[in-house]
Amino acid sequence: MLSIKNLRASVEGKEILKGINLEIKAGEVHAIMGPNGSGKSTLANVLAGREDYEILSGEVTYMGQDLLELSPEDRSRSGLFLSFQYPVEIPGVPMVNFIKTAVNEHRKFKGLEPLTAGEFLKLMRAKKDMLHLDTELTNRSVNEGFSGGEKKKNEIFQMAMLEPKLAILDETDSGLDIDALRIVAEGVNALKTPENATIVVTHYQRLLDYIVPDFVHVLYKGRIVKSGGKELALELEEKGYDWIKNGEN
């Protein structure tokens, strides 16, 4: 589904990603862990098409296409979803308008008719129920005045509405209380099918108790320095990153 080969990227002349290699197949869950500033969000943003980053070399193939050639909107419409580490507040853009426009743009891309008002409301209600999302939140502007946890829940709500093929969850667990974490994780699991895949960026084992990864990768200074199964996350929880850093030096 996704194949990253020797990806290098810089921002403001500073090289952040220094040769990433990663293969993700349909049905898999990959966890990416690593110390602060190692480049996890940079990787997520580069995959989503953020233009602030300069691609120095490498290639990314997503469902048979050259991902780096696509605009951010076409990546999204092709089923790539990024749950932002820091979702932005957009005062004056009502949640409902925003999500309706997004859903219908996705449908147009697939050659489908836009949803009627009734169909849209029904879909929205179902997804809100699934995530126990407060109705009041969808009546506001996008993320405006949302608490940290509400913003993260709202990201997963958008994911549920758009039903992506490849979801990248950048620290979706941070800021969530214990109940919200469970609800969000259940939501993510409910959306899982053998056809789609998930990348979970996290610092904590706790989320991985719910969303069980098939692979765990450690990103350090812009490179994946270690990969393993789900037990690697447990090991990191116990020992921290020093043993890997030292091993790499």
Added chain:
Amino acid sequence: MTITSQKISPAERLVSLFEQSRGTLNEGSSPLLNRMREVSMKRFAQAGIPDFKTEDYKYTNLNTALAKSYKQELVRENGVIDLNVVFERHIPQLDTHLVFLVNGWFYKGNKPESGLPKGIVLDSLEQVANQKPALIQDFLNRQAALSNDPFVALNTAFAKDGFFLYVPKGVALEKPVQIINLLSSDENLMVTQRNLIVAESAAQAKVLVCDYTLTSSSFLYNSVTEVFADEDSLVDVYTIQNQNNQTTAINSTFIKQERNSVLNTGAFSLHTGLVRNNLKIVMNGDHAEASALGISLTDKKQHVDNFVLINHDKPNCTSNQLFKNILDDDSTGAFAGRIHVARDAQQTNAFQRNNNVLLSDKSRMQTKPQLIIDADDVKCSHGATVGQIDEDALFFLRARGIGEKEARTMLMNAFAHEVIQKVSIEPLRERLSELIEKRMNGEIAKGHEQ
């Protein structure tokens, strides 16, 4: 053009035009209007046309526009308006008392009296000045004469007609009055229009002014509106400007508020050539409230300058100003807001904000908020920002599958939304959002390309 006429300055040409047409100007016009002409023309001639050396006109140069030659319609021409054509022009269709003015003249086909509550007058200023001078003599030119703006003097010298709205004591006009000012000519045309709104104590009126051009000629539109809001009255005056790129519009609005009156204004410049909006509000009674809003959307070489002056002369009054400009291409904008709090105007609340978004490298915005406070117990604030579109928000929307153009439009609408939601006429809010969206996607500009 002959060689001699090239040597004449635009101001001199206007003076000689005045001298030649003195007879026509006075013809059919009430002494109330005529008696102010000579002295006003003298004031204009003395002041001349302001240029960048004039502090108040530093950012708006009208000399190029005034150097063109214009025809004037000094006598009413009896054309017929094709309403189908008019309403193709993105005029908000609302449930209103509707009247038209064509090239500054109150249209003969108007039937405003039907449906208006008893006692309310909505008519031609010329007509009322001739037939019921008592209604206007205490108001006409009482505020404008105090101004030292040369274009106000020029207006007084040439004005023959405009609209007059009178709402008597205690009468509430539920539906808004909609004034549609049409400019239509095959030749370059200078239009002078004089309006007057009088709301007696506890009267209520909502006025929506729509300024439109129907042809692609160059227009020089000089309009003066005086508003008197007596005690406990509630008056809304909103203006939507949608004119061609060759139009130069100078609008001066003077508002005098008495005790407990509430006044809401808004200037929505959707499309135009060069616009200067002067707004002066004088709070002449305590516990008065005023709100002044503005949204300007400019591109190509357009220019919009909002020049606002609010005088807090009495205690316990509140004023709020919120102006926003969205500038693209080579367009420019200016905002000057001056709040003056007099020595006795204790417990004044006066707030002012001007936020601007530059969509291109070449667009420019000049903003100058100014507070002059002579009282000590006041709450005042002012602030201005000039920024670019929020790239994080843009990326967020695109990353959800929304195309770049649509995402930009959404963000611009959101920027304007803060102003629109403060508009006091509810159905107008929705219309304004629609119009702004049409402006952003180019439909409004297309309307001027015939």
